[in-house]
Amino acid sequence: MKFIYEEVISKILEEIPQGLNIYLYLDPYGEVDQLEVNCDGEWLAIGLSLHGGTKEEKNYYSYNPEYAGIEEFAHVQSGGQSPVEKYLALTNMEAGVKAVEYFIRTGKLYPGIDWAEQI
Numbered sequence: 001m002k003f004i005y006e007e008v009i010s011k012i013l014e015e016i017p018q019g020l021n022i023y024l025y026l027d028p029y030g031e032v033d034q035l036e037v038n039c040d041g042e043w044l045a046i047g048l049s050l051h052g053g054t055k056e057e058k059n060y061y062s063y064n065p066e067y068a069g070i071e072e073f074a075h076v077q078s079g080g081q082s083p084v085e086k087y088l089a090l091t092n093m094e095a096g097v098k099a100v101e102y103f104i105r106t107g108k109l110y111p112g113i114d115w116a117e118q119i
Helices: 006-018 093-106
Strands: 020-025 034-039 044-050 058-063 073-078 082-085 114-117
Touching (some): 006 093, 020 093, 044 073, 044 093
Antiparallel strands (some): 034 044
16 A cells, blocks of 8 residues: 655645646555546635446535536636536635545545535
């Protein structure tokens, strides 16, 4: 099993609000259970995919209730190409960074922000 060092965690968390796109995996081989983090310094979109490619697959996305029902795109892109709707992106960087840190340390969704589950 591989571990992520505290220095690496600190560097990732420090860089997110300045603009960072990164995938974090629970699997040391980077094949399943991933957290995608996309930030442009203004908007932060977080997506968690669990059990990818199986019947148990679940996808969760950061949810911003301030933009519920509004079909506008934030400036961030998922996978470097797909625009993210504002209701799935956060403007509260502090809460978003805490959500990423919580995932790194626990492998779970941070209870301090809202999440939308893809059905």
